[in-house]
Amino acid sequence: MKIRHVTVTPIAFKDPPLLNASGIHEPYALRSIIEIESDNGLVGLGESYGDAPVLTVLQSLASELVGLDPFDLNGLRARVTAAVGRAKPASAGAELAPGSHPGKQVANAYSAFEVALLDLQARHLGAPLVDVLGGAVRTQVPFSAYLFLKYREHIDSPYPPDDWGEALTPEQIVRQARRMIDQNGFESIKLKAGALEPDAEVACIKALKRAFPGRGLRIDPNGNWSLETALRVAALLRDDLEYYEDPTPGLEGMAELHRRTGLPLATNMVVTDFSEFRRSVELDSVQIVLADHHYWGGLRDTQTLARMCDTFGLGVSMHSNSHLGISLMAMSHVAAAVPNLTYACDTHYPWQEDDEEVIAGGKLPIRNGCVTITKAPGLGVEIDHGQLRKLHELFLSIDIRQRDDVRQMRRYKPEWKQVKPRY
Amino acid sequence: MKIRHVTVTPIAFKDPPLLNASGIHEPYALRSIIEIESDNGLVGLGESYGDAPVLTVLQSLASELVGLDPFDLNGLRARVTAAVGRAKPASAGAELAPGSHPGKQVANAYSAFEVALLDLQARHLGAPLVDVLGGAVRTQVPFSAYLFLKYREHIDSPYPPDDWGEALTPEQIVRQARRMIDQNGFESIKLKAGALEPDAEVACIKALKRAFPGRGLRIDPNGNWSLETALRVAALLRDDLEYYEDPTPGLEGMAELHRRTGLPLATNMVVTDFSEFRRSVELDSVQIVLADHHYWGGLRDTQTLARMCDTFGLGVSMHSNSHLGISLMAMSHVAAAVPNLTYACDTHYPWQEDDEEVIAGGKLPIRNGCVTITKAPGLGVEIDHGQLRKLHELFLSIDIRQRDDVRQMRRYKPEWKQVKPRY
Numbered sequence: 080m081k082i083r084h085v086t087v088t089p090i091a092f093k094d095p096p097l098l099n100a101s102g103i104h105e106p107y108a109l110r111s112i113i114e115i116e117s118d119n120g121l122v123g124l125g126e127s128y129g130d131a132p133v134l135t136v137l138q139s140l141a142s143e144l145v146g147l148d149p150f151d152l153n154g155l156r157a158r159v160t161a162a163v164g165r166a167k168p169a170s171a172g173a174e175l176a177p178g179s180h181p182g183k184q185v186a187n188a189y190s191a192f193e194v195a196l197l198d199l200q201a202r203h204l205g206a207p208l209v210d211v212l213g214g215a216v217r218t219q220v221p222f223s224a225y226l227f228l229k230y231r232e233h234i235d236s237p238y239p240p241d242d243w244g245e246a247l248t249p250e251q252i253v254r255q256a257r258r259m260i261d262q263n264g265f266e267s268i269k270l271k272a273g274a275l276e277p278d279a280e281v282a283c284i285k286a287l288k289r290a291f292p293g294r295g296l297r298i299d300p301n302g303n304w305s306l307e308t309a310l311r312v313a314a315l316l317r318d319d320l321e322y323y324e325d326p327t328p329g330l331e332g333m334a335e336l337h338r339r340t341g342l343p344l345a346t347n348m349v350v351t352d353f354s355e356f357r358r359s360v361e362l363d364s365v366q367i368v369l370a371d372h373h374y375w376g377g378l379r380d381t382q383t384l385a386r387m388c389d390t391f392g393l394g395v396s397m398h399s400n401s402h403l404g405i406s407l408m409a410m411s412h413v414a415a416a417v418p419n420l421t422y423a424c425d426t427h428y429p430w431q432e433d434d435e436e437v438i439a440g441g442k443l444p445i446r447n448g449c450v451t452i453t454k455a456p457g458l459g460v461e462i463d464h465g466q467l468r469k470l471h472e473l474f475l476s477i478d479i480r481q482r483d484d485v486r487q488m489r490r491y492k493p494e495w496k497q498v499k500p501r502y
Numbered sequence: 503m504k505i506r507h508v509t510v511t512p513i514a515f516k517d518p519p520l521l522n523a524s525g526i527h528e529p530y531a532l533r534s535i536i537e538i539e540s541d542n543g544l545v546g547l548g549e550s551y552g553d554a555p556v557l558t559v560l561q562s563l564a565s566e567l568v569g570l571d572p573f574d575l576n577g578l579r580a581r582v583t584a585a586v587g588r589a590k591p592a593s594a595g596a597e598l599a600p601g602s603h604p605g606k607q608v609a610n611a612y613s614a615f616e617v618a619l620l621d622l623q624a625r626h627l628g629a630p631l632v633d634v635l636g637g638a639v640r641t642q643v644p645f646s647a648y649l650f651l652k653y654r655e656h657i658d659s660p661y662p663p664d665d666w667g668e669a670l671t672p673e674q675i676v677r678q679a680r681r682m683i684d685q686n687g688f689e690s691i692k693l694k695a696g697a698l699e700p701d702a703e704v705a706c707i708k709a710l711k712r713a714f715p716g717r718g719l720r721i722d723p724n725g726n727w728s729l730e731t732a733l734r735v736a737a738l739l740r741d742d743l744e745y746y747e748d749p750t751p752g753l754e755g756m757a758e759l760h761r762r763t764g765l766p767l768a769t770n771m772v773v774t775d776f777s778e779f780r781r782s783v784e785l786d787s788v789q790i791v792l793a794d795h796h797y798w799g800g801l802r803d804t805q806t807l808a809r810m811c812d813t814f815g816l817g818v819s820m821h822s823n824s825h826l827g828i829s830l831m832a833m834s835h836v837a838a839a840v841p842n843l844t845y846a847c848d849t850h851y852p853w854q855e856d857d858e859e860v861i862a863g864g865k866l867p868i869r870n871g872c873v874t875i876t877k878a879p880g881l882g883v884e885i886d887h888g889q890l891r892k893l894h895e896l897f898l899s900i901d902i903r904q905r906d907d908v909r910q911m912r913r914y915k916p917e918w919k920q921v922k923p924r925y
Binding site: 382 | 571573574575576577626627629633634636637638639776777779780783802803805806809810812813814815839841
């Protein structure tokens with residue numbers, strides 16, 4: 080089996096006005112959809128970032144992968160490494176939105192194609208993708224309710240307001256959680272924080288605890304709190320959280336916070352590659368790593384990361400950016416193969432519109448908080464090419480080419496600056 | 503694809519009177535040959551320890567694996583873990599020979615079957631096994647010349663002396679090395695030490711350095727030297743070695759030795775599982791880990807180990823026990839998939855007799871110090887059932903059921919004790 084053709088299609092879809100430490104989501108999110116066709120007519124699928132630095136690398140690699148054996152992941156890595164070495168896009172490295180990692184060029188591009196190749200391998204075998212990862216230890220993969228503080232609508236919105244409404248108060252956040260849990264059955268709840276004054280966000284967690292007793296709660300200010308603020312909030316929330324995610328910036332800051340509070344700290348910001356993992360182990364900075372195959376270098380490396388977490392006594396959860404169903408299934412298949420998935424995974428999926436999915440049949444269901452892994456070959460999903468074309472045309476019609484939550488917030492607040500920690 | 507039948511066949515083959523820290527090899531080595539047949543008629547192969555504690559577990563599992571999907575490695579692990587939990591053989595855990603790990607019941611048994619299942623997967627795909635591990639980064643896998651101090655023949659030998667002759671002096675060791683290199687082209691040379699007075703072994707290394715300038719040299723006394731002796735030998739050999747393997751026992755002793763000499767220390771004794779890896783990282787005990795899929799838990803876990811070594815800045819080499827061609831090919835396929843194989847692998851293979859191989863066509867060639875990975879499906883080797891039967895009958899005819907180099911040495915020296923460190 081050899082790769083015959085690779086297509087990388089950038090798409091855009093509506094993104095609600097969600098607040099975070101850097102600013103606010105723009106009205107559209109960008110993704111890339113990868114289709115890799117083999118010479119036996121099978122097609123493997125992938126989904127990755129659609130931001131210009133990543134897209135440039137992905138598109139430059141498309142023709143270079145022709146002829147590669149879909150099982151030759153080491154060969155893929157060599158080609159990606161060579162291509163990134165030649166490209167060096169100028170804008171790589173800037174953090175324009177929390178938890179996006181445009182600077183991780185090799186890992187990002189490798190992952191985008193690795194998922195599609197593993198999907199091809201599994202389709203070739205007529206088996207679900209999880210089988211080429213060693214088989215499912217669970218077929219129900221748990222996700223959490225991912226709550227956001229948000230405005231009612233985008234500034235100068237190009238489309239009508241979403242039906243979630245404003246969420247700037249504890250009551251509104253509880254209402255958002257209730258709807259999301261009613262629709263999806265989530266057992267854990269994560270609040271994206273770092274957007275309002277810390278006490279307002281503490282009040283949201285307290286309200287969620289009262290409204291949903293027994294459910295695991297998490298708060299994630301994306302490193303937007305000083306050590307002092309993080310310590311103060313820790314004292315207020317120490318009995319309420321299953322983990323405390325990226326309260327304060329840096330491996331050293333997190334290590335100090337853990338030393339002084341004993342609270343389990345989670346991250347998708349200070350441990351984002353294997354060298355940071357090593358440094359975190361040395362400092363005891365974090366106790367839970369949020370894996371994300373998109374920037375950790377694919378599904379196999381996510382498995383390696385999980386095994387390393389097991390070795391060093393760390394918990395495993397999963398990070399998410401705005402994404403569609405191909406990413407959801409890639410996340411679910413690898414999570415299904417990780418024995419020590421100690422916490423439900425994050426997902427932005429409930430925030431995406433029903434009519435903006437690129438997979439046939441529309442949005443995937445999340446029931447009892449879980450995505451189901453079936454026996455369907457590969458990722459278990461197929462492309463709806465009409466939808467793909469529609470979202471690609473949307474991409475072509477807008478001028479967003481790299482996610483920038485700071486720039487977007489300046490449209491609301493011209494004096495807004497990228498400051499961290501802000502509080 | 504489902505497993506239809508599993509056969510575990512214990513075999514014995516001649517083993518020369520090789521000396522080491524514990525004593526001396528017995529006249530026969532034991533192995534298990536695993537054949538796993540799937541419902542589509544394919545057969546996957548494995549080779550593991552043949553010692554009673556391992557054999558008991560492997561044989562008890564044979565019928566329990568029927569019906570398992572060969573891709574379900576997580577399912578294999580679950581069944582192995584359950585079976586070992588029930589069995590708990592009494593003699594597990596004692597180190598009767600250096601570098602054997604009878605206590606690692608789950609990892610040993612899992613590995614024995616994992617290799618056979620990966621072989622089945624690859625044969626099902628019509629691809630070499632390395633392809634299901636991510637593809638070959640090299641097709642020539644380098645091995646080292648593994649030299650032993652040895653007697654001319656076994657005490658009360660059941661068969662005529664081997665044609666290697668005695669090796670107790672530097673001249674005899676150089677002669678052994680020359681023959682082994684002439685036949686196989688090895689570029690690195692390892693001396694198994696810890697058997698004679700340290701100065702006699704230092705003299706062997708000095709003689710090897712003179713006879714083979716430019717070749718990488720290693721010495722491995724299997725933890726049989728006190729810290730003081732290890733320090734003294736370090737001073738004598740510090741410019742002669744590519745690494746210094748297990749000179750002194752324990753993670754703490756190795757850490758102290760490294761602190762005081764700066765020499766790169768290698769091990770297959772103090773880092774033999776992931777928890778010891780963690781402890782070694784904390785102490786900076788070793789700088790090179792000798793992987794061995796037989797006790798590290800299979801080929802995938804060996805890849806994980808290699809990635810962890812990369813993460814923590816450690817080198818990777820490979821350990822060997824007495825083995826035949828199925829193990830050699832499993833070692834070679836995983837080594838072919840490990841980008842950071844920083845040193846040539848160890849192998850006892852040249853010590854086995856030409857007419858005692860269980861694979862069709864007889865012993866595999868090692869040329870220019872390397873085993874070649876071909877495009878043949880799976881491990882690339884098939885069983886010669888006549889040979890397998892012959893070596894199984896040999897197993898049945900002898901009374902060795904667990905390797906014990908201490909007991910064997912007592913036949914030469916009745917006062918011999920298991921003391922470590924001896925020097």
